[in-house]
Amino acid sequence: MATGGGAGNKTYSFKVVLLGEGCVGKTSLVLRYCENKFNDKHITTLQASFLTKKLNITGKRASFLTKKLNITGKRVNLAIWDTAGQERFHALGPIYYRDSNGAILVYDITDEDSFQKVKNWVKELRKMLGNEICLCIVGNKVDLEKERHVSVEEAEGYAESVGAKHYHTSAKLNKGIEELFLDLCKRMMETAQAEERAKGNGASQSTTSRRGVQIVDDDPQAATAAGGCCSSA
Amino acid sequence: IGGTDWECFGKKFEVLRQLSESSEDKVPLLDLLVLLFYSPMQHIHEYARLLLKLATCFDVSTVEYQRLQEGCSKYEALSLSLGRKRKEAETTNQFWRTYSGKTTDVLRNPQRRLVYESSNKSLTLQNAGRFSVNWFILFNDALIHAQAKWLRAINQAVEAVLTGEGSGPGVPAVSRTASYIFYKDLRLKDASYSGRWLSGKPHGKGIMKWPDGRKFTGTFKQGLEDGYGDCIMPNKILNKSDRYQGHWRDGKMHGFGTYRYATGQVYEGSFHENIRQGHGMLSSGKLIGSSSSVFVGQWLQDKKMGYGVFDDITRGEKYMGLWTDDQRQGSGVVVTQFGLYYEGTFSNNKMVGTGLLVSDDDTAFEGEFSEDWTPNGKGYLSMSNGDSIEGLFSGEWTSGLKITGTYMKPNLYELDKKQSTRVLELGRLAVCPEQKWKAVFSECWSRLGCEAPGQPEERMRAWENIAVTLTTGRRDSPELLSRSQSRVLEKLEVIPQHTGPVTARGYDVIQRYLTKACETPLHPLGGLLETLVTVYRITYIGVGSNRRLLQQAVEEIRSYLIRIFQLVRFLSPLIISVVQVSVSPHHLCCPGFCLTSSSLSTLLLPVLLPRLYPPLFTLYALDKEREEEVYWDCVLRLNKQPDLGLLAFLGVLPSTKNACFASAVKTLQQISTTFTPSDKLQVIQRTFEELTQEVQALLEGNFLLSMDDLLPLFLYVVLRARMRNLAAEVSLIEDLMDPYLQHGELGLMFTTLKACCFQIQQEKTT
Numbered sequence: 001m002a003t004g005g006g007a008g009n010k011t012y013s014f015k016v017v018l019l020g021e022g023c024v025g026k027t028s029l030v031l032r033y034c035e036n037k038f039n040d041k042h043i044t045t046l047q048a049s050f051l052t053k054k055l056n057i058t059g060k061r062a063s064f065l066t067k068k069l070n071i072t073g074k075r076v077n078l079a080i081w082d083t084a085g086q087e088r089f090h091a092l093g094p095i096y097y098r099d100s101n102g103a104i105l106v107y108d109i110t111d112e113d114s115f116q117k118v119k120n121w122v123k124e125l126r127k128m129l130g131n132e133i134c135l136c137i138v139g140n141k142v143d144l145e146k147e148r149h150v151s152v153e154e155a156e157g158y159a160e161s162v163g164a165k166h167y168h169t170s171a172k173l174n175k176g177i178e179e180l181f182l183d184l185c186k187r188m189m190e191t192a193q194a195e196e197r198a199k200g201n202g203a204s205q206s207t208t209s210r211r212g213v214q215i216v217d218d219d220p221q222a223a224t225a226a227g228g229c230c231s232s233a
Numbered sequence: 234i235g236g237t238d239w240e241c242f243g244k245k246f247e248v249l250r251q252l253s254e255s256s257e258d259k260v261p262l263l264d265l266l267v268l269l270f271y272s273p274m275q276h277i278h279e280y281a282r283l284l285l286k287l288a289t290c291f292d293v294s295t296v297e298y299q300r301l302q303e304g305c306s307k308y309e310a311l312s313l314s315l316g317r318k319r320k321e322a323e324t325t326n327q328f329w330r331t332y333s334g335k336t337t338d339v340l341r342n343p344q345r346r347l348v349y350e351s352s353n354k355s356l357t358l359q360n361a362g363r364f365s366v367n368w369f370i371l372f373n374d375a376l377i378h379a380q381a382k383w384l385r386a387i388n389q390a391v392e393a394v395l396t397g398e399g400s401g402p403g404v405p406a407v408s409r410t411a412s413y414i415f416y417k418d419l420r421l422k423d424a425s426y427s428g429r430w431l432s433g434k435p436h437g438k439g440i441m442k443w444p445d446g447r448k449f450t451g452t453f454k455q456g457l458e459d460g461y462g463d464c465i466m467p468n469k470i471l472n473k474s475d476r477y478q479g480h481w482r483d484g485k486m487h488g489f490g491t492y493r494y495a496t497g498q499v500y501e502g503s504f505h506e507n508i509r510q511g512h513g514m515l516s517s518g519k520l521i522g523s524s525s526s527v528f529v530g531q532w533l534q535d536k537k538m539g540y541g542v543f544d545d546i547t548r549g550e551k552y553m554g555l556w557t558d559d560q561r562q563g564s565g566v567v568v569t570q571f572g573l574y575y576e577g578t579f580s581n582n583k584m585v586g587t588g589l590l591v592s593d594d595d596t597a598f599e600g601e602f603s604e605d606w607t608p609n610g611k612g613y614l615s616m617s618n619g620d621s622i623e624g625l626f627s628g629e630w631t632s633g634l635k636i637t638g639t640y641m642k643p644n645l646y647e648l649d650k651k652q653s654t655r656v657l658e659l660g661r662l663a664v665c666p667e668q669k670w671k672a673v674f675s676e677c678w679s680r681l682g683c684e685a686p687g688q689p690e691e692r693m694r695a696w697e698n699i700a701v702t703l704t705t706g707r708r709d710s711p712e713l714l715s716r717s718q719s720r721v722l723e724k725l726e727v728i729p730q731h732t733g734p735v736t737a738r739g740y741d742v743i744q745r746y747l748t749k750a751c752e753t754p755l756h757p758l759g760g761l762l763e764t765l766v767t768v769y770r771i772t773y774i775g776v777g778s779n780r781r782l783l784q785q786a787v788e789e790i791r792s793y794l795i796r797i798f799q800l801v802r803f804l805s806p807l808i809i810s811v812v813q814v815s816v817s818p819h820h821l822c823c824p825g826f827c828l829t830s831s832s833l834s835t836l837l838l839p840v841l842l843p844r845l846y847p848p849l850f851t852l853y854a855l856d857k858e859r860e861e862e863v864y865w866d867c868v869l870r871l872n873k874q875p876d877l878g879l880l881a882f883l884g885v886l887p888s889t890k891n892a893c894f895a896s897a898v899k900t901l902q903q904i905s906t907t908f909t910p911s912d913k914l915q916v917i918q919r920t921f922e923e924l925t926q927e928v929q930a931l932l933e934g935n936f937l938l939s940m941d942d943l944l945p946l947f948l949y950v951v952l953r954a955r956m957r958n959l960a961a962e963v964s965l966i967e968d969l970m971d972p973y974l975q976h977g978e979l980g981l982m983f984t985t986l987k988a989c990c991f992q993i994q995q996e997k998t999t
Contacts, residue, residue, distance in 0.1 A: 015976045027939035064978045079976045079983075082940035086884060087945060091995055092988040099975065 011075040014188050015098045019121045020106035021114040022085035025140040028171035029106060030080050033181055034065040036174070069185060076185050093121070095127060101188045102134040104180070105164075107155075109139045110147040115155065122162050132195075133163035134187045136180060143170040274315050307533055319711035323820055346373045348390050377839060407432055419485075421456075428453070446474075458485035461709065479504065487853055490732045503676065508535045510539035512672035512764065514771075529771050530556065531672040540669045542772050554579060554664055566663045567780040573630075576662040577602060589662060590630060591781060597657055598626070598634075606630040619643055660784050666792035674796050677761040687803040695804060699757060700726040708754035721749060729805060744836065751840040758800065759809040765793055766844045773848040780855035787879075787968050789844060794837050801837070834971050835911065842969070843908040855959035860960040863994045871952050871996065878959035879952065883945040894950050897923040901954045904962055913962065914979045924950060944985060951989040961989045 428439015479490015530541020554565015599753015600612020
């Protein structure tokens with residue numbers, strides 16, 4: 001087992017939960033990021049439900065995707081959990097976001113309601129998980145700028161006021177998505193490192209801990225599997 | 234043989250003649266018999282020659298040659314010595330035939346041999362009267378009437394006797410079967426023994442009966458009961474008998490055994506020099522089983538000491554806690570058949586000191602106690618609606634409490650009542666799980682021949698002990714073992730070998746060994762498991778089936794896992810490395826997460842959990858009773874709708890209208906037929922796969938489900954599966970699943986099931 005030392009071969013595993021109203025593009029966002037795939041059709045004709053391309057990473061469902069990256073020499077495994085956005089399932093939120101390291105709150109810039117929904121989520125997450133969770137507020141569908149109903153100033157201002165970062169993305173045009181995830185990973189790593197320091201060295205890496213960072217032994221596959229896109233020095 | 238009685242041989246005489254292979258017809262019977270008796274002696278010489286011939290087949294320098302030579306010379310020496318003895322016997326015989334003395338009868342004795350007599354070897358008495366006849370006969374043990382030749386002969390004869398060469402025929406065999414009544418031995422006075430003997434002492438299987446009616450049937454060693462034995466000891470006062478069946482050492486009850494007291498009590502467990510010590514179970518009723526009070530736990534010097542569980546049927550209470558000198562002393566928990574729960578300290582068999590008492594309706598009192606169920610002193614009483622009283626309490630719980638204190642109603646200004654209800658924190662005052670059943674584990678360690686926890690250098694010895702235990706167990710087994718059973722035992726004696734890098738195969742080897750070992754009570758691990766299952770069932774079945782014990786029951790299983798893992802790791806150091814790079818199938822489906830914890834559960838839960846499942850699951854079901862009620866209500870109500878209606882109600886995609894997802898429903902129902910969380914998770918995974926396949930078939934081409942659509946679909950499947958106790962299943966999986974799976978895809982699938990279970994309960998209002 002890896003020890004708490006700073007450098008060395010260790011891998012961070014983070015759980016990131018995707019929250020937001022239905023049809024705002026949660027799934028598309030992750031699909032674009034993990035698989036670099038996008039299908040216009042599924043958004044327009046099938047209520048953002050089915051993609052016509054098969055993913056080979058985790059079977060045939062887009063509700064769970066993983067991504068491996070390499071940030072400043074450290075390996076990061078991201079597990080991205082999709083959630084159901086329908087209002088009737090709102091109460092299920094806590095079951096899904098439990099033990100998350102990060103949350104991506106997506107709204108549709110053409111839909112004022114979806115932004116309101118994000119605000120509700122932020123309130124709930126801060127109340128339940130405190131400041132330990134890294135929040136990203138994402139205005140998706142910037143390709144539809146003409147139909148924008150949520151103003152940039154309002155959204156960014158709100159994000160700042162609650163300690164979250166704001167991003168403008170388009171899953172369709174693959175805009176802003178890399179930055180979003182890279183940024184989120186860095187922030188989660190900082191939080192994790194701070195937590196490690198607070199816990200002190202040694203035994204604190206309770207490997208059985210359900211929450212938070214999991215530090216695991218070097219996995220030789222990870223080195224090769226890390227997507228080239230995010231590798232940086 | 235003096236008189237030659239032909240008749241006593243009858244027709245057999247012909248047989249004798251044939252045996253002697255003599256051609257003459259009229260050989261006297263006596264000579265014939267003599268010839269026959271001596272004939273084996275002639276063979277000895279033949280044996281020697283045969284060995285010599287054999288020896289020529291080998292090279293002079295080989296061990297075989299040496300051995301054969303040795304054997305040959307031994308045979309020759311034997312032949313010579315027998316020849317000499319025969320000669321002695323013949324001369325003695327000759328002497329007696331011609332003897333004219335009068336004291337023949339006194340002197341004649343089969344062992345006695347003539348050495349010299351003065352008629353052929355002159356011996357004269359000095360100063361003897363001229364006419365007196367002095368006849369001296371020297372036997373190997375006596376000189377009748379009694380100089381240089383003579384003296385030497387006397388000395389030789391004495392020496393021969395002393396070195397044992399002279400002991401002729403008639404000496405009893407060293408080992409034999411015989412009966413005997415003791416008259417001198419203090420312990421065995423007047424006892425009669427029939428059975429195997431060795432060197433004049435009972436040794437081996439035998440039966441000993443004492444005049445007072447005591448009877449021991451079993452094995453002896455050096456005159457003492459040793460090994461397995463069954464002993465019946467009459468109790469005169471009760472006019473019944475005590476009976477002990479079990480292991481003995483040095484004449485004392487020692488090791489594992491069952492003692493049935495004349496009083497009806499039965500003790501099953503460890504003995505140490507006639508005294509109950511170690512882990513044991515005492516049932517007080519007429520029968521072992523549900524109709525009797527049972528104590529199970531640790532004993533020291535014939536008294537309850539350490540952790541133990543006492544199921545008292547006369548009071549309908551079960552105590553699980555610490556004992557000192559047969560008294561409840563220290564921390565413990567009591568549950569009653571009426572649903573009362575107490576945890577706290579005990580002193581002199583009573584609830585004395587700080588304790589927490591919870592009644593079935595969640596009314597709880599925490600404070601000082603002075604008697605059983607009697608608060609006395611400062612305390613805090615909280616009611617199920619959230620109201621509470623703090624103050625001084627006295628009186629018995631069941632017959633009214635006297636209170637001087639303050640009443641608080643915290644919910645007066647709060648609308649959200651759920652938030653403010655204090656969650657009862659149970660188990661703080663109970664015995665911590667690692668303190669439970671220590672004797673059971675230390676007995677397993679001692680069966681392996683080491684102190685707990687074993688040191689790596691003791692490993693080989695432990696394996697030897699396993700092999701010895703299994704072999705003797707196989708040999709001494711009362712019923713005949715089938716060939717396959719024997720083969721299993723034989724296989725278990727072999728250390729699971731694995732070399733090189735850790736692979737799926739190596740993991741399998743160990744997993745298989747472990748499974749077999751745990752199924753075999755003769756194996757120390759199997760024995761341990763059997764005892765653990767017994768104590769677990771005694772603890773959590775019956776009155777112990779109380780929802781407030783759930784957390785403790787789960788913790789107890791976790792503690793077993795850790796302690797069994799310690800044993801397994803000691804026996805096979807390889808395991809630790811195998812587990813770290815886990816290879817079981819479901820790890821492969823989440824490539825994003827390699828294994829982080831040394832997952833005890835992957836390796837050990839499959840052997841442990843199926844046996845503990847019924848009591849554990851009952852506790853979960855009791856714990857989730859209220860949720861289950863709401864859930865089941867809703868399941869029944871929603872299931873009244875036809876497929877289409879229900880799909881629409883749940884908001885499932887219109888394009889999947891014509892599906893009924895029967896195979897997914899069927900798959901999911903299998904969850905209740907599995908025991909371990911990993912098996913249950915696999916069922917969930919298979920359900921999702923079935924679901925995806927059905928959707929794909931419907932929509933043509935490869936589609937992907939986002940959670941927005943997956944959740945309603947899965948909710949439909951869960952509803953149609955109509956599973957009882959779903960909340961209990963979910964809760965069990967959550968508590969015992971591998972923590973590292975939680976963030977993986979299986980984790981998400983499980984979370985979705987949990988979400989559905991929760992959602993169904995919410996649907997009540999809609």
